[in-house]
Amino acid sequence: MHFNLIGLALLLLSQTVWSAAKIENWQTPQGSRVYYVRTAGLPMVDVRVVFDAGSARDEAQFGVAALTSALLDSGAGELSADDIAQRFESVGANYSAGVSEDMAWLAVRTLTEKALFDKALATFETVLSKPAFNQADFEREKARTLAGLKHREESPGELAGIAFNKALYGDHPYAHPETGVVETVAGFSADDLKNFYQKYYVAANAMVVIVGDVSREQAEQTANQLLSKLPVGSKPAEIPAVTMPSKASKQHIEFPSTQTHVLVGLPGTYRKDPDYFALYVGNHILGGGSMVSRLFEEVREKRGLAYGAYSVFAPMYRQGPFMMSLQTRNDQTEQALDVLLKTFNEFLEKGPSDKELTAAKQNITGGFAMRFDTNSKLTDYVAMIGFYQQPLDYLDTFQSNIEAVSIEQIKDAFKRRVKPELLQTVTVGAGK
Amino acid sequence: MNYRLAALALLCPAVAAHAEAGKVHEHVFSNGLKLLVKEDHRSPVVVSQVWYKVGSSYEPGGITGISHMLEHMMFKGTAKYPVGEFSRIIAENGGNENAFTGQDYTAYFQTLEKSRLEISFKLESDRMRNLDLKAEELKKELEVVTEERRMRTDDQPRAKVHEQFMATAFTNSPYQNPVIGWPSDIANYKVEDLQAWYQQWYAPNNATLVVVGDVDAQQVEKLAEQYFAPLQPSVLKPVKPQDESEQRGVRRITVKAPAKLPYLMMGYKVPVLKTAKPEWEAYALEVLAGVLDGGDSARLSSRLVRGKQIAVSAGAGYDFTSRLPDVFLLEATPAEGKTVFDLEYALLDEVYQLKNELIAKDELQRIKAQVLASAVYQKDSNFYQAMQLGTLETVGIGWQKADEYVDKVNQVTAEQVREVARKYLIEDTLTVAYLEPQPITQAAKPAKAIGGHHAF
Numbered sequence: 001m002h003f004n005l006i007g008l009a010l011l012l013l014s015q016t017v018w019s020a021a022k023i024e025n026w027q028t029p030q031g032s033r034v035y036y037v038r039t040a041g042l043p044m045v046d047v048r049v050v051f052d053a054g055s056a057r058d059e060a061q062f063g064v065a066a067l068t069s070a071l072l073d074s075g076a077g078e079l080s081a082d083d084i085a086q087r088f089e090s091v092g093a094n095y096s097a098g099v100s101e102d103m104a105w106l107a108v109r110t111l112t113e114k115a116l117f118d119k120a121l122a123t124f125e126t127v128l129s130k131p132a133f134n135q136a137d138f139e140r141e142k143a144r145t146l147a148g149l150k151h152r153e154e155s156p157g158e159l160a161g162i163a164f165n166k167a168l169y170g171d172h173p174y175a176h177p178e179t180g181v182v183e184t185v186a187g188f189s190a191d192d193l194k195n196f197y198q199k200y201y202v203a204a205n206a207m208v209v210i211v212g213d214v215s216r217e218q219a220e221q222t223a224n225q226l227l228s229k230l231p232v233g234s235k236p237a238e239i240p241a242v243t244m245p246s247k248a249s250k251q252h253i254e255f256p257s258t259q260t261h262v263l264v265g266l267p268g269t270y271r272k273d274p275d276y277f278a279l280y281v282g283n284h285i286l287g288g289g290s291m292v293s294r295l296f297e298e299v300r301e302k303r304g305l306a307y308g309a310y311s312v313f314a315p316m317y318r319q320g321p322f323m324m325s326l327q328t329r330n331d332q333t334e335q336a337l338d339v340l341l342k343t344f345n346e347f348l349e350k351g352p353s354d355k356e357l358t359a360a361k362q363n364i365t366g367g368f369a370m371r372f373d374t375n376s377k378l379t380d381y382v383a384m385i386g387f388y389q390q391p392l393d394y395l396d397t398f399q400s401n402i403e404a405v406s407i408e409q410i411k412d413a414f415k416r417r418v419k420p421e422l423l424q425t426v427t428v429g430a431g432k
Numbered sequence: 433m434n435y436r437l438a439a440l441a442l443l444c445p446a447v448a449a450h451a452e453a454g455k456v457h458e459h460v461f462s463n464g465l466k467l468l469v470k471e472d473h474r475s476p477v478v479v480s481q482v483w484y485k486v487g488s489s490y491e492p493g494g495i496t497g498i499s500h501m502l503e504h505m506m507f508k509g510t511a512k513y514p515v516g517e518f519s520r521i522i523a524e525n526g527g528n529e530n531a532f533t534g535q536d537y538t539a540y541f542q543t544l545e546k547s548r549l550e551i552s553f554k555l556e557s558d559r560m561r562n563l564d565l566k567a568e569e570l571k572k573e574l575e576v577v578t579e580e581r582r583m584r585t586d587d588q589p590r591a592k593v594h595e596q597f598m599a600t601a602f603t604n605s606p607y608q609n610p611v612i613g614w615p616s617d618i619a620n621y622k623v624e625d626l627q628a629w630y631q632q633w634y635a636p637n638n639a640t641l642v643v644v645g646d647v648d649a650q651q652v653e654k655l656a657e658q659y660f661a662p663l664q665p666s667v668l669k670p671v672k673p674q675d676e677s678e679q680r681g682v683r684r685i686t687v688k689a690p691a692k693l694p695y696l697m698m699g700y701k702v703p704v705l706k707t708a709k710p711e712w713e714a715y716a717l718e719v720l721a722g723v724l725d726g727g728d729s730a731r732l733s734s735r736l737v738r739g740k741q742i743a744v745s746a747g748a749g750y751d752f753t754s755r756l757p758d759v760f761l762l763e764a765t766p767a768e769g770k771t772v773f774d775l776e777y778a779l780l781d782e783v784y785q786l787k788n789e790l791i792a793k794d795e796l797q798r799i800k801a802q803v804l805a806s807a808v809y810q811k812d813s814n815f816y817q818a819m820q821l822g823t824l825e826t827v828g829i830g831w832q833k834a835d836e837y838v839d840k841v842n843q844v845t846a847e848q849v850r851e852v853a854r855k856y857l858i859e860d861t862l863t864v865a866y867l868e869p870q871p872i873t874q875a876a877k878p879a880k881a882i883g884g885h886h887a888f
Contacts, residue, residue, distance in 0.1 A: 041474045085727060085733070089728070089802060090794070091801055094809070109809060110805075147767070151765070153692050304571075305575070307576055363526055368545075369475060
């Protein structure tokens, strides 16, 4: 039972070192940025490698970024898909990979015990630097993706999301779904993936996040080991600016469902937006607070029109969507949409009250510590800070940035940025 | 390497120590409320959860889903804190809150900065005994729950399959009913039904208070004493056992729904930790689930998705901590050109092999390594740790079992896995459900531009 003493010592240590996360940052010899946070207390580490290689890099091949990402662990170096899975899982490591509009990432969570860590990391390095894109693996994963795209068509919510992004972004690379569409994915060859990988999975376009119980020295070694096998390459051009829709639109997609999914919005805010905090706090009051917000109150609490009624700004490299959403019984769609728009317009015209603003600030700052109270959440934050090159003290200044927001700033930011005459509306359900 | 891993727990004492559930402080107040506190000082936060021993498996016919409905109504206020106040107060204190209902429990939680735990206790202790149920609030919230059901089940083909599957697999066990309730029952709740349900189950002697975070256990106990100890206990009537009647013969159903892909769900009746005799059977079934679906190297992925390429996805599920005997689930989506019947045959072949061949040493070792690692990873989250304690306690297994988990899984042998496969994965207790897709005729109407300032 002397193990308990080990645990106790570590716990005491972690108590003394806690503060808003201390992020260390440096570059590998190949020029990749590394972000590292030491968290003690548990013998585990999260390692994530992020590339500017999300679906916004698909060009005409919608879905190529996602399928490239999905293929990485299906054969690499001398290892088959089975070998790779066995090597990770035999040491209890969890591998994952994925894409968003802006990013492609590979991640591994592993224990820090040396033999286990070394095996997990060596496998991760192989997957990262030597994916094979074998024909047989490619055919299988492509077929699985195509099945996934068909499955998506069973969901009115998913269909609404696709139509909504198309309405917001037109020809911009944010317009298409990350996993692509049947028409494009069906035409891919293994070479398309290989080309995408060679162009974007390069050191100059990579960053590494390491969060866990490893020393700075171990973190440096880890980053070097992972990235030294990648060619240096170059950074891709910036993602083009978003053009706002020129006028409002309303689109209905007929679907045999009991509910209609309603989405309303337009391109919203981006990561380095000077209006970001004003929009964030304002939206918290409008529809961002999970159980206390105007939309939740008006749509659900007062009228029982929906289970969920929310609004969200999803900041990206360029303006990500601002979206208000609800789902309601088909025959009350218009009523619910009216309530949603009325609530939105009133907020836009009058802004929040003093009381609402104070409550929102109290909620956001009072819950600050919960934003990064696990290694998982902290890894997400550090990846965001690193990828979008936010200041390293982003977390330290977060609360004062929230506190500084005024009612006037919120009203002003919403008026300039969320123009009602440009709102895009999509409904999916059984209309007639 | 594999040999090494077999003894992973012995060779990595630091890892093994961290995989232990950790010290739990237990106190039972004189009114019957049980308090469990686990200190975790990694972050200055705390999670507080109140677990009630009631859920859909406690519900008689006619009012299925009432536990879930009551969960919604618990946010509708008391005399002291009228409707909306609870959530407003938690929000202004920076808290996150919500609630969830399962077959065997209803639980309410808040996560807060550590100094604000008292707020949670103040509010939760009040609504444990003083809920003010109003007919007009029920009327609105009933609509919300109906929308929730539409969203979660009615418009989700696979959720529908699962609902029908459970209704077919179980004849007397209350696991035959969906947690959210059957539509006709939801439509006919009366405020008196809710009132009676609340009176019957919401009492300190039917609850467990779980606190995990950067707190001092003694202080938490004092605080709990102040707010919860004065509450009156209730006389609890034991819930009827509703033992499942014996199934003798396979059951097959087809569910039609608008869908694009066919889908298969299969399940065998199995014991769970609480009911398994001997107990190791439950751990062996847990390992068996790992053999089939414990990651990308497990059999369903490596053999059916990659090897035979008969499925685009396949999974196995075993809910080890259910209160009543449950089903061991298998589910899969056929690959293009394959049918649900091809898949059923392939899954049955996997079951046949589990009964006739011992699982390989490295499979068993891989699962044990994963279990050990997961036990460490799970401690990254206070919420998860509290969930684990609350679940075990509420279903009647006892939170202490959390400590034994890694050890007990480590003791499972390949022979035991074969033995439970032979004993429980038998055709006589099998239920099979097929999703038969119906056409979705969707026609996108062209985007209609609306110029200028239109009326809202």
